[in-house]
Amino acid sequence: MTDPGNTAARATPARIERPSALAFLGYGAALLVILWSFRGAGWSGERLMHAPPALADFMTRSWPPATDALGRLGLKMIETLQIAVAGAALGVVLSLPIALLAARGLIAGRAVNTAVRVMLGVMRAVPDIAWALVFVVAVGLGPFAGMLAIVVDTIGFCGRFFADDMEAADKGPAEALTATGARRLDIAASATIPASIPAFISTSLYALEKAVRSSTILGLVGAGGIGIELKVAFDLFDYPTAMTVIGMIAVVVIVVEQLGIYARKKIIGVER
Amino acid sequence: MALDSKAGARAAPVITMPDLKVEGLAKAFGAAPAIFSDVSFTVSRGEAVALVGSNGAGKSTLLRCALGLIAPSAGRIELLGAELTGLGGRDMRALRAQTGLVAQKHNLVPRLSVLSNVIHGLLGQQSGPRYWHQALAPRAAREKAMAALEKVSMADFAQRRADRLSGGQSQRVAIARALVASPRLLIADEPTASLDPAAGEEVMALFFSLVRRENVTVIFTSHNMTHALEYGDRILGLGRGRLQLDAPVADLCAAELRKIYD
Ligand SMILES: Nc1ncnc2c1ncn2[C@@H]1O[C@H](COP(=O)(O)OP(=O)(O)O)[C@@H](O)[C@H]1O
Ligand SMILES: [Mg+2]
Numbered sequence: 291m292t293d294p295g296n297t298a299a300r301a302t303p304a305r306i307e308r309p310s311a312l313a314f315l316g317y318g319a320a321l322l323v324i325l326w327s328f329r330g331a332g333w334s335g336e337r338l339m340h341a342p343p344a345l346a347d348f349m350t351r352s353w354p355p356a357t358d359a360l361g362r363l364g365l366k367m368i369e370t371l372q373i374a375v376a377g378a379a380l381g382v383v384l385s386l387p388i389a390l391l392a393a394r395g396l397i398a399g400r401a402v403n404t405a406v407r408v409m410l411g412v413m414r415a416v417p418d419i420a421w422a423l424v425f426v427v428a429v430g431l432g433p434f435a436g437m438l439a440i441v442v443d444t445i446g447f448c449g450r451f452f453a454d455d456m457e458a459a460d461k462g463p464a465e466a467l468t469a470t471g472a473r474r475l476d477i478a479a480s481a482t483i484p485a486s487i488p489a490f491i492s493t494s495l496y497a498l499e500k501a502v503r504s505s506t507i508l509g510l511v512g513a514g515g516i517g518i519e520l521k522v523a524f525d526l527f528d529y530p531t532a533m534t535v536i537g538m539i540a541v542v543v544i545v546v547e548q549l550g551i552y553a554r555k556k557i558i559g560v561e562r
Numbered sequence: 563m564a565l566d567s568k569a570g571a572r573a574a575p576v577i578t579m580p581d582l583k584v585e586g587l588a589k590a591f592g593a594a595p596a597i598f599s600d601v602s603f604t605v606s607r608g609e610a611v612a613l614v615g616s617n618g619a620g621k622s623t624l625l626r627c628a629l630g631l632i633a634p635s636a637g638r639i640e641l642l643g644a645e646l647t648g649l650g651g652r653d654m655r656a657l658r659a660q661t662g663l664v665a666q667k668h669n670l671v672p673r674l675s676v677l678s679n680v681i682h683g684l685l686g687q688q689s690g691p692r693y694w695h696q697a698l699a700p701r702a703a704r705e706k707a708m709a710a711l712e713k714v715s716m717a718d719f720a721q722r723r724a725d726r727l728s729g730g731q732s733q734r735v736a737i738a739r740a741l742v743a744s745p746r747l748l749i750a751d752e753p754t755a756s757l758d759p760a761a762g763e764e765v766m767a768l769f770f771s772l773v774r775r776e777n778v779t780v781i782f783t784s785h786n787m788t789h790a791l792e793y794g795d796r797i798l799g800l801g802r803g804r805l806q807l808d809a810p811v812a813d814l815c816a817a818e819l820r821k822i823y824d
Binding site: 460462463465466467468469470471472473475476477479480481484485487488 | 661
């Protein structure tokens with residue numbers, strides 16, 4: 291380094307760096323795990339070859355999509371959206387106090403932060419369909435079980451991200467209020483929460499999109515919504531109706547997603 | 563109140579307790595070497611003290627220690643007659659209800675109105691949802707806040723959102739928020755650093771006319787030596803990890819000040 295003559299003699303670096311022995315072993319192991327996983331997933335070239343004709347057969351048998359049941363399916367879709375909206379709304383409201391406890395350095399101590407975050411992690415880790423099964427057992431078949439599943443799913447999501455949003459908020463206003471002797475809860479309510487509102491809105495809109503997507507399949511386990519129609523249609527080999535349901539779900543999910551993008555831009559983009 | 567020295571003034575000779583007394587203060591973050599150590603000084607009632615020193619000398623850290631916002635590594639701090647070490651949360655808040663902070667950044671809550679932000683300044687004395695937002699605030703609090711805004715000539719902007727103000731206006735609102743609870747001691751950490759020179763002059767003149775009138779003790783930092791000499795009664799110089807200077811402004815010459823910066 292100190293010898294200036296050395297720099298001139300420095301060779302151009304190789305295009306591809308030779309991996310170390312350890313890295314080489316790592317790549318090899320990763321490749322083996324992937325191949326092993328394909329085997330576990332029942333990879334079958336033969337069956338894949340048969341899939342296109344079978345799918346084509348499904349398409350011909352399901353085309354044109356059924357229109358006779360549109361009225362009933364429409365009502366079911368409305369119920370689906372109601373499950374999503376009610377579950378997401380209640381979930382968002384309940385998330386706020388939970389997030390206050392989960393956010394580090396806000397109102398609760400480290401032990402509470404950790405306990406609440408672990409609980410939220412569990413709520414997220416258990417899939418929505420499993421929560422729906424649990425609530426079907428608890429409150430019986432129907433949309434109410436589905437709504438409760440969405441509430442839990444939303445809390446797992448919003449509780450965590452609201453807390454992260456508040457931790458990321460500018461600490462300046464909070465410090466100024468601390469210096470005047472304000473309490474932690476007052477500081478959180480006066481400074482941290484108002485500053486986090488754009489982030490909360492954005493997170494809540496994602497939660498709603500997620501809730502709509504979930505609510506369309508909760509019916510598969512009898513927790514209300516249009517999912518039940520999909521299951522029944524496949525069970526009865528009524529592919530035209532199944533096609534209609536799939537199409538409706540796709541349209542609704544895409545529309546809600548686009549509305550979310552629009553609302554985010556409108557509410558946060560303009561107001562920064 | 564125990565902190566009020568006026569109670570016994572007639573019987574005994576007046577012993578004016580300093581508003582801030584710092585003894586042998588040191589602060590290190592983690593395992594890093596101390597930013598400063600062995601810092602001792604006092605600030606008396608009604609005094610305006612300028613704390614000067616180069617960037618990173620530890621001025622902000624020292625002021626944060628003084629308000630108990632961070633704990634020092636060594637030494638003791640007596641703020642308004644109370645020893646900070648070991649002070650419980652409630653006592654600490656009661657003490658801080660008589661202090662305030664004006665920082666380099668105005669630190670207003672951006673999405674709330676100017677009026678809400680000033681009402682927040684009362685949270686040291688009052689607690690609860692009625693002081694979170696101007697729409698919920700009691701009449702007396704709203705009137706107090708308006709009076710404070712009047713003092714900084716910002717009453718016309720009471721309903722304006724805080725993030726729609728210029729830098730100078732924001733800093734004036736921050737001053738109103740700091741003054742609304744009639745504090746005894748204010749810390750101003752480079753209050754004009756984010757302003758252009760003209761707005762900076764204006765804010766300094768306004769701030770000191772108000773604190774002098776209300777007899778508020780002030781400790782401020784500034785990069786502007788002219789400000790330190792013009793508005794300070796006394797200058798503290800922090801450099802090379804030590805307090806290098808503690809002298810009344812009247813006794814100082816420029817050469818002495820320059821010493822702190824090398
Ligand atoms: N929270 C912190 N953790 C670690 N180091 C810090 C922290 N706050 C300040 N420092 C360091 O302390 C030194 C003094 O900072 P500061 O008090 O802001 O100086 P000044 O206000 O005089 O410019 C700097 O070197 C800074 O990096
Ligand atoms: Mg500083």
